[in-house]
Amino acid sequence: MTGNPIVCDCKFPWIYSENYRSLFNRLQCVQSSTKSITDLAQMESNELCAWKPVMCPSKCNCYAQSEFLHIKCKGAQHIEQLPRPEQVGLKKSVLDISDNNFIVLPLNTTFGYGNVSQLNASYNKITNISVAQLPTNLTVLDLRNNRLNSLDDEFLRTYLNDSTKLEFLYLSENPWFCDCSAQQLLYTIRTHRARIPDADHLLCVNQPNVTLLKANVRELCLPLVNVKYYQNFIAIVTTIALTIIILLCIIALFYKYKLEVKVWLYGKNILRSCIHECELDKHKKFDAFISYAHQDADFVNHTLLPQLEQCEPPFRVCTHERNWLAGAYIPEQIIESVEQSRRTIIVLSQHFIESDWARMEFRTAHQCSLNEGRARIIMIKYGEISNSELLDRELKAYLDMNTYLDWQDNRFWNKLHYAMPHKLGGENNSDMLEVNGRMYVMGQVEMNRLRDESV
Numbered sequence: 001m002t003g004n005p006i007v008c009d010c011k012f013p014w015i016y017s018e019n020y021r022s023l024f025n026r027l028q029c030v031q032s033s034t035k036s037i038t039d040l041a042q043m044e045s046n047e048l049c050a051w052k053p054v055m056c057p058s059k060c061n062c063y064a065q066s067e068f069l070h071i072k073c074k075g076a077q078h079i080e081q082l083p084r085p086e087q088v089g090l091k092k093s094v095l096d097i098s099d100n101n102f103i104v105l106p107l108n109t110t111f112g113y114g115n116v117s118q119l120n121a122s123y124n125k126i127t128n129i130s131v132a133q134l135p136t137n138l139t140v141l142d143l144r145n146n147r148l149n150s151l152d153d154e155f156l157r158t159y160l161n162d163s164t165k166l167e168f169l170y171l172s173e174n175p176w177f178c179d180c181s182a183q184q185l186l187y188t189i190r191t192h193r194a195r196i197p198d199a200d201h202l203l204c205v206n207q208p209n210v211t212l213l214k215a216n217v218r219e220l221c222l223p224l225v226n227v228k229y230y231q232n233f234i235a236i237v238t239t240i241a242l243t244i245i246i247l248l249c250i251i252a253l254f255y256k257y258k259l260e261v262k263v264w265l266y267g268k269n270i271l272r273s274c275i276h277e278c279e280l281d282k283h284k285k286f287d288a289f290i291s292y293a294h295q296d297a298d299f300v301n302h303t304l305l306p307q308l309e310q311c312e313p314p315f316r317v318c319t320h321e322r323n324w325l326a327g328a329y330i331p332e333q334i335i336e337s338v339e340q341s342r343r344t345i346i347v348l349s350q351h352f353i354e355s356d357w358a359r360m361e362f363r364t365a366h367q368c369s370l371n372e373g374r375a376r377i378i379m380i381k382y383g384e385i386s387n388s389e390l391l392d393r394e395l396k397a398y399l400d401m402n403t404y405l406d407w408q409d410n411r412f413w414n415k416l417h418y419a420m421p422h423k424l425g426g427e428n429n430s431d432m433l434e435v436n437g438r439m440y441v442m443g444q445v446e447m448n449r450l451r452d453e454s455v
Contacts, residue, residue: 002026008038069093075100092117098142099123105133122146122170131158138166144198145173149205150181156188160195169196176212178204180221186212287315287421289341291361293351296382297321300347307413308420315420330357338365342421348404349382353391362395378419379404
């Protein structure tokens with residue numbers, strides 16, 4: 001080819017990349033820029049043309065220096081394409097992608113990335129390093145100030161234990177976690193610490209002021225017995241915690257549905273001994289005083305009373321028909337009946353709200369309940385109330401603020417038995433006054449009158 005007018009320009013870098021210059025020792029070329037004739041064998045690659053990479057990534061700065069192609073991509077955050085080093089006949093390149101937001105590195109199959117010999121990936125957010133993400137011919141790798149807490153065994157074997165190509169590896173300012181699973185990392189770093197310039201600055205994030213070089217591997221890996229002990233301990237603590245949570249949930253549900261639960265237990269005769277009346281009611285003579293209008297006497301005498309007096313345990317019930325003394329002062333007997341009864345049952349019907357005496361009995365029971373600060377009234381809705389305008393203000397306010405039993409309710413008897421006093425037995429009171437087979441309220445007025453009549 002000697003004697004031919006060879007034009008030496010940017011189309012000639014293959015001569016240098018494949019080392020073909022020895023075949024063209026006497027070949028002279030004309031430079032397109034200076035028009036001077038020069039021996040091709042004596043020319044450097046950068047004399048052929050002012051090289052500008054045609055595939056330099058956006059936001060990156062690419063230039064050739066010595067035998068390296070430098071690619072600085074600070075702030076690029078993501079690289080989709082790399083310049084091809086063979087454009088300038090270079091086999092090596094320096095890739096600087098520091099100060100970005102990389103979480104993972106590009107795969108080493110990325111075109112042009114496989115020829116990178118020095119990679120600076122410091123000050124990113126890389127959490128894991130895979131062999132598939134690193135060029136095979138790396139000589140320098142900078143991973144400082146990332147989010148690495150471990151290195152897998154494949155990386156340690158490929159780039160440190162089985163290879164001598166990697167000359168320098170920078171790993172400081174990462175949150176290294178020192179535990180038993182990190183023992184391979186500890187051994188490898190101590191073996192190849194000459195290739196890791198910042199090995200003295202690799203701190204354990206879970207052990208303050210302890211480095212990977214000084215961490216005690218034996219202390220990190222507890223004996224198997226201790227491991228089983230801690231596993232059993234954790235299992236026991238977890239079981240206890242779950243049990244406590246379940247109990248708290250049961251208690252919360254019980255308090256939310258306390259009335260329904262107690263009614264069901266009392267109706268099924270379960271734990272009835274635990275649901276008993278307070279000691280404050282020991283002095284009272286009757287379990288309940290029934291207040292009703294005389295028009296509802298058939299319901300009270302033939303339905304309500306038998307169910308209360310013949311159940312187990314039986315309840316002692318006071319009514320004005322059979323327990324009041326004839327001729328006695330009615331308001332006084334109302335007060336005495338309410339005070340000597342643990343409950344006052346109001347049979348609320350249209351007849352009741354039309355009765356002045358019935359409403360007086362309610363007001364007396366309500367006032368007694370307020371004075372003691374305890375729930376004493378059991379309200380039973382019997383029949384339809386067609387004229388609610390007759391309800392006096394006190395009774396209407398009570399109905400608005402309290403629940404009542406509906407005679408039509410399928411669980412009426414269970415709820416009524418639960419609302420009655422809960423006692424341990426059905427023994428008779430020895431101090432009850434019995435006259436002609438009837439039990440009477442033992443008010444002082446009636447006692448004096450009976451004594452006078454007997455004399």
